Amino acid sequence: MAGSFVPLVYAAGRPKVGMGTASLDVRKVDAGGHPVVIGPDALRVLDQEIGSASTASAFFILGDTNTLRHCLPELLAHVPTLREASTIAVPPGEPSKSLAVCQDIWRHLMDSEADRKCHLINLGGGVISDLGGFIAATYKRGITFHNVPTSVMGMVDASIGGKTGIDLFGVKNMVGAFHDPAAAYIHPMFLKSLGKRELMNGVAEMVKHGLVQDAKHWDAVRTAPLQDLGTLALLIEHSAEIKAGIVKRDPREHDQRKVLNFGHTIGHGIEAHSWESPHRSLLHGEAVVAGMVCETWLSWRTGSLDRGAHDQVVEHLLDLYPTYRMESSDPHRIIALMRNDKKNSEGSFRFSLLTDIGEAKVDVAISAAQIQEALEHYRSLVKGHSRKA
Ligand SMILES: NC(=O)c1ccc[n+]([C@@H]2O[C@H](COP(=O)([O-])OP(=O)(O)OC[C@H]3O[C@@H](n4cnc5c(N)ncnc54)[C@H](O)[C@@H]3O)[C@@H](O)[C@H]2O)c1
Ligand SMILES: [Zn+2]
Numbered sequence: 001m002a003g004s005f006v007p008l009v010y011a012a013g014r015p016k017v018g019m020g021t022a023s024l025d026v027r028k029v030d031a032g033g034h035p036v037v038i039g040p041d042a043l044r045v046l047d048q049e050i051g052s053a054s055t056a057s058a059f060f061i062l063g064d065t066n067t068l069r070h071c072l073p074e075l076l077a078h079v080p081t082l083r084e085a086s087t088i089a090v091p092p093g094e095p096s097k098s099l100a101v102c103q104d105i106w107r108h109l110m111d112s113e114a115d116r117k118c119h120l121i122n123l124g125g126g127v128i129s130d131l132g133g134f135i136a137a138t139y140k141r142g143i144t145f146h147n148v149p150t151s152v153m154g155m156v157d158a159s160i161g162g163k164t165g166i167d168l169f170g171v172k173n174m175v176g177a178f179h180d181p182a183a184a185y186i187h188p189m190f191l192k193s194l195g196k197r198e199l200m201n202g203v204a205e206m207v208k209h210g211l212v213q214d215a216k217h218w219d220a221v222r223t224a225p226l227q228d229l230g231t232l233a234l235l236i237e238h239s240a241e242i243k244a245g246i247v248k249r250d251p252r253e254h255d256q257r258k259v260l261n262f263g264h265t266i267g268h269g270i271e272a273h274s275w276e277s278p279h280r281s282l283l284h285g286e287a288v289v290a291g292m293v294c295e296t297w298l299s300w301r302t303g304s305l306d307r308g309a310h311d312q313v314v315e316h317l318l319d320l321y322p323t324y325r326m327e328s329s330d331p332h333r334i335i336a337l338m339r340n341d342k343k344n345s346e347g348s349f350r351f352s353l354l355t356d357i358g359e360a361k362v363d364v365a366i367s368a369a370q371i372q373e374a375l376e377h378y379r380s381l382v383k384g385h386s387r388k389a
Contacts, residue, residue: 031244033180042185043078057117059085064092067124070193125151126158133164137179147184152202156239159184161247188233204285206239212259215358258362267291269338289321294374299353323382331375
């Protein structure tokens with residue numbers, strides 16, 4: 001199957017949504033607490049919706065210096081309502097998800113006399129939607145915000161589902177809130193300026209969506225020509241729909257939403273470990289790929305996944321993504337970092353594991369010894385592997 005192109009059957013015939021007098025080429029998907037508007041005319045829908053929000057006292061656009069440079073002109077071209085908006089720029093990257101940056105933004109809003117009826121537009125990747133969502137959840141006890149994601153990670157994952165937050169004392173997403181955006185507007189044309197490494201970073205979450213929920217999507221993502229923006233846009237549309245559907249069924253992650261943590265339990269430990277040596281720091285999606293390799297192995301080792309499916313997943317992930325080289329002492333340190341993760345309480349680790357390609361189960365108890373074994377296995381795999389892609 002590898003190398004062949006699987007037709008995107010689910011992408012055929014996007015229904016047009018009638019909005020006011022115009023018929024716009026978008027699809028509206030319900031993510032429970034908010035809609036996700038996807039397609040070439042998504043930004044026109046944003047303009048209509050905020051244009052008619054006569055109660056908004058002012059608009060603020062939050063972006064990082066890259067997204068403001070590359071994406072703001074396109075946003076303003078499609079959304080004239082925002083031409084008078086004030087922009088707030090933060091430095092690009094994870095360090096902006098900090099209390100210090102929050103204070104700067106809160107100060108900016110106060111200095112601008114922003115009241116509770118102002119709206120915040122988050123224009124950027126997952127850092128901007130997490131940070132801006134948290135600002136919106138807290139400023140004057142909550143203001144309205146709209147997510148306009150510009151990275152693949154933002155479009156298929158971070159902008160959907162109302163999880164907002166910042167990092168504290170080196171621990172990711174330590175402080176945060178559930179606060180739904182008014183909507184997320186997905187306009188894949190923003191991706192023209194996104195670098196390949198960042199693009200593949202977001203594709204990792206699309207791979208995950210296929211693995212936990214939709215075998216056809218897994219096949220499509222692993223075989224499609226992702227460098228073709230039209231093809232990628234259709235796959236993003238379906239991935240966003242998978243995420244929205246899962247969030248809608250379980251908005252506060254009591255049960256089924258946990259399938260989205262596949263690859264993340266060990267992945268977060270590997271990500272935190274990689275930050276300890278800046279020269280080899282991984283992007284979130286790259287760490288999740290390493291986590292998915294380990295957790296696919298655990299799925300097989302604990303008897304829930306057959307060997308053939310395991311081999312197919314692992315082979316693809318190792319070929320497509322950079323691997324993480326570890327010293328013999330590293331697995332121990334990664335497990336120590338995993339204990340800091342707020343999802344792992346009192347030394348017990350709960351995993352979402354695959355039962356098949358396209359299916360997962362949640363809340364599987366795994367011991368530290370089993371995690372150690374999975375990391376040792378990953379280490380030996382990486383030693384013997386040379387990447388094709
Ligand atoms: N809340 C959630 O449900 C959720 C889900 C997944 C990830 N996240 C969070 O998202 C963050 C990662 O998101 P990310 O990978 O988008 O990181 P990011 O926001 O830092 O964006 C990655 C880089 O790409 C640049 N960029 C973004 N769009 C661009 C464009 N169109 N053109 C040129 N450059 C562009 C940014 O400036 C940045 O340098 C992490 O903090 C993670 O915790 C949150
Ligand atoms: Zn993730």
